[in-house]
């Protein structure tokens with residue numbers, strides 16, 4: 637089987653980190669050599685952009701400037717880490733990818749999806765995950781989990797309406813590309829989410 641590029645998506649507090657470990661286990665048990673990475677970030681330069689994007693500044697970051705920053709990080713990540721890993725026969729698992737831009741900058745910041753699509757076409761030329769696992773949880777559930785984890789970053793400080801729009805933007809992406817998305821109900825407790833994830837993987841890779 638050709639190496640796959642898998643992304644995981646969901647709101648803060650959706651349990652991505654915990655479930656990513658379950659997913660990695662499941663894949664490595666099946667002999668997959670896996671590179672684990674994240675966005676924004678994944679390479680030293682892209683991680684520097686991540687810090688800039690997530691830190692709280694006195695100056696407001698313009699939404700389009702934010703959009704360009706996440707795409708700058710992504711281009712660096714794709715060319716420096718993701719494509720070379722796939723070319724070397726390794727699978728890549730990224731915590732977030734372009735769907736997060738449609739969710740946060742499109743849904744959350746209310747930038748036009750067409751603008752994001754134009755950038756995606758120009759910058760990535762059709763490069764997207766082979767499979768996206770979306771941990772779908774309600775904004776209220778996710779945010780209450782995330783706020784128990786300590787200090788909130790610049791984006792986590794947005795209000796509930798922002799995260800509701802992010803969630804709806806994910807739903808609309810998943811609806812448009814059902815063959816690429818696996819939706820997991822992440823409102824449930826951790827063990828139940830893991831069981832649903834494994835069942836979905838078994839079905840998908842059967």
Ligand code: TMP
Nearest residue numbers: 675676706732733736737740741791792
């Ligand atoms: P996390 O990976 O620790 O959840 O934090 C990344 C944050 O960055 C999260 O709030 C979502 C946000 N983000 C965007 O706004 N746009 C993007 O394109 C990506 C990848 C992340």
